[in-house]
Amino acid sequence: MKYIAFLLFLNILPLVGFSQKSNPLKLASIKNNPAKRNVIFILSDDHRNDFMGFTKRVPWLKTPNMDKMAKDGAYFKNAFVTTSLCSPSRASILTGQYSHVHTVVDNQAPDPENLIFFPQYLQKAGYQTSFFGKWHMGDESDRPRPGFDHWESFKGQGVYWNPELNINGTEIQYGDSTYITDLLTGHAITWLEKRDKKKPFFLYLSHKAVHEPWQPAKRHRGMYKNLEYALPSSFYQTSNNDYKNLNWPQWVKNQRFSWHGVDFMYHEHKDFQQYIRNYCETLAGVDESIGSVLEYLRANGLDQNTLVIYMGDNGFSFG
Numbered sequence: 001m002k003y004i005a006f007l008l009f010l011n012i013l014p015l016v017g018f019s020q021k022s023n024p025l026k027l028a029s030i031k032n033n034p035a036k037r038n039v040i041f042i043l044s045d046d047h048r049n050d051f052m053g054f055t056k057r058v059p060w061l062k063t064p065n066m067d068k069m070a071k072d073g074a075y076f077k078n079a080f081v082t083t084s085l086c087s088p089s090r091a092s093i094l095t096g097q098y099s100h101v102h103t104v105v106d107n108q109a110p111d112p113e114n115l116i117f118f119p120q121y122l123q124k125a126g127y128q129t130s131f132f133g134k135w136h137m138g139d140e141s142d143r144p145r146p147g148f149d150h151w152e153s154f155k156g157q158g159v160y161w162n163p164e165l166n167i168n169g170t171e172i173q174y175g176d177s178t179y180i181t182d183l184l185t186g187h188a189i190t191w192l193e194k195r196d197k198k199k200p201f202f203l204y205l206s207h208k209a210v211h212e213p214w215q216p217a218k219r220h221r222g223m224y225k226n227l228e229y230a231l232p233s234s235f236y237q238t239s240n241n242d243y244k245n246l247n248w249p250q251w252v253k254n255q256r257f258s259w260h261g262v263d264f265m266y267h268e269h270k271d272f273q274q275y276i277r278n279y280c281e282t283l284a285g286v287d288e289s290i291g292s293v294l295e296y297l298r299a300n301g302l303d304q305n306t307l308v309i310y311m312g313d314n315g316f317s318f319g
């Protein structure tokens with residue numbers, strides 16, 4: 001099976017390889033290539049680089065499908081996102097630009113409405129394209145964006161349970177404990193089944209998981225019950241003030257006592273080990289999603305001409 005595991009902290013520029021201002025893709029050369037490769041891009045949210053089974057960072061963590069991608073494909077362990085934050089990172093993935101160029105510099109900055117997203121080039125090259133899941137770039141709108149023949153998204157961060165999806169401009173409310181990771185995966189595979197089989201395809205599957213507040217699928221709740229994560233040696237060095245003896249700057253202390261800091265994460269004093277377990281149990285749904293996509297490709301004879309890429313939009317510090 002030909003697939004590549006771009007696992008975490010990846011700048012997508014090397015894959016797409018275009019400049020928006022002066023060097024548009026030479027579409028003619030692509031159009032004349034009879035063997036167009038399908039592409040599936042799976043993005044997760046806040047999945048840190050080493051929380052996968054094969055890295056052995058967490059001995060009890062099970063991610064068999066990510067492990068399979070790393071084993072059979074390529075694992076880019078020294079790749080980096082350009083900005084380690086949701087919206088700027090997503091804008092960089094879609095445009096190949098740094099945040100000071102695309103101007104989506106934080107999670108509130110508006111979409112300047114003049115950006116070119118790389119799926120627009122794929123459309124011109126004859127690809128049928130689709131987007132499923134979290135956009136969260138520029139504003140809270142879930143409206144269809146340029147570059148995608150089929151569109152399914154939600155506003156902002158979305159929710160884990162019973163989401164509302166904007167499907168090609170129509171809002172659909174789901175109920176009955178619908179779990180977002182499973183819903184997006186199912187819809188993505190349905191789109192693959194119904195696609196025009198004469199054309200190559202590009203699928204962008206953009207999960208809400210594993211963003212906080214972590215909520216695993218019901219079938220994964222408690223799968224890591226009572227297991228402990230080995231905290232790094234640096235974990236307590238700000239909370240117990242050892243950082244002063246280590247000559248760490250004050251901003252490190254301040255940052256770690258903030259929304260994204262381990263000393264006061266999400267402005268709550270919760271059981272940190274339970275945080276980790278919830279994170280890993282939520283990640284199990286993403287791993288199963290990858291497995292479902294890979295199995296679809298295998299069962300339909302598409303595994304030899306489809307490039308599958310997995311990455312996280314940014315990492316996550318656990319001390």
Ligand SMILES: [Ca+2]
Binds near residue numbers: 086
């Ligand atoms: Ca993120």
